[in-house]
Amino acid sequence: MCNEGMAAMGGLSEIVDSLEGRLDELYKKMLELQKQNSELESKISRSEAAMKKQSDEIAALQQQNESLRIANSLLGSDDNKRETKLKINSLIREIDFCIAQLSE
Template identity: 35%
Template structure:
């Protein structure tokens, strides 16, 4: 029994198909490895971005609190500007205080004598 040409061709075709399948599998394996690598990198980047987002929200909240505080200060300043004390009021108040101090001094002098 000799080797038939059709057996040789079948084995040759079978070999070519197997090699083609191996090449395809190798190509798929490379692509899967690249996808896994890309996924890992993207997952890391996503984690970094989440962390950065959290920090930015914290800064934003701090700034909102600061803005609110400054707005309250502005309101107080505006209120204090509307309550304008005249120089006559200041003079009258000083005169009353001086008068009270003189009376207290007289009382102390009387107590000491």
């Protein structure tokens, strides 16, 4: 009976050792995944910042392009003359509307 008890204890000890080994492996894997997650979050932040910068640059270039097209048409370019006239007329209407509201 003593031998059976010892064998059971030995089997239990092996199971505990095996579980400890697996837990140790899982803990190391968890730390590795946490590190990867942190690196990915950092990469996402950098990518979002780069996208915002590019978006701002695009908006600035679009505004610059619009200004250059208007300047071209004012300098006599026939390509955008009609569009510039429409823009000027629109601005004049806005100014007239503002003056009318101030007069009331």
